Amino acid sequence: MNLVALGCVAVLGLLLFGLGLSVSMMRFRDGTTSGCAEDPANLLHKLVRAHGNTAEYAPFFAVLFLFLGARSPSAVTVSLMVMATVCRCLLVLGLVAFPTMARPNPLRFVGALGTYGAGIALCLTLMR
Numbered sequence: 001m002n003l004v005a006l007g008c009v010a011v012l013g014l015l016l017f018g019l020g021l022s023v024s025m026m027r028f029r030d031g032t033t034s035g036c037a038e039d040p041a042n043l044l045h046k047l048v049r050a051h052g053n054t055a056e057y058a059p060f061f062a063v064l065f066l067f068l069g070a071r072s073p074s075a076v077t078v079s080l081m082v083m084a085t086v087c088r089c090l091l092v093l094g095l096v097a098f099p100t101m102a103r104p105n106p107l108r109f110v111g112a113l114g115t116y117g118a119g120i121a122l123c124l125t126l127m128r
Contacts, residue, residue, distance in 0.1 A: 005069025008085040012058040019051035040101035050095040087114030
């Protein structure tokens with residue numbers, strides 16, 4: 001098994017579970033049992049979106065990384081795994097660290113574009 005692939009899976013897992021824990025802690029702190037304000041500047045709203053978006057992509061990336069990582073991946077494939085992982089982290093930072101989600105920002109843009117690009121490239125790698 002490729003250690004970089006395992007490391008990328010670990011980072012995605014930490015991102016997913018860390019965001020889940022952050023949402024739970026924020027709900028506890030605010031006394032909110034479900035839902036959140038629709039205000040794109042509200043921290044709970046941003047954390048919920050970041051967690052939901054991560055939950056949509058991290059599992060499939062983990063499957064791709066583990067499958068490809070078990071088959072002596074090329075340097076390009078490993079680089080794509082790292083790129084996808086970095087882009088997922090950038091997207092989360094772009095959602096949470098900026099004052100509002102109402103306006104685009106460079107981290108969200110690069111994170112989303114890199115997620116799509118690396119994800120498509122890794123899926124195409126499965127076909128060869």
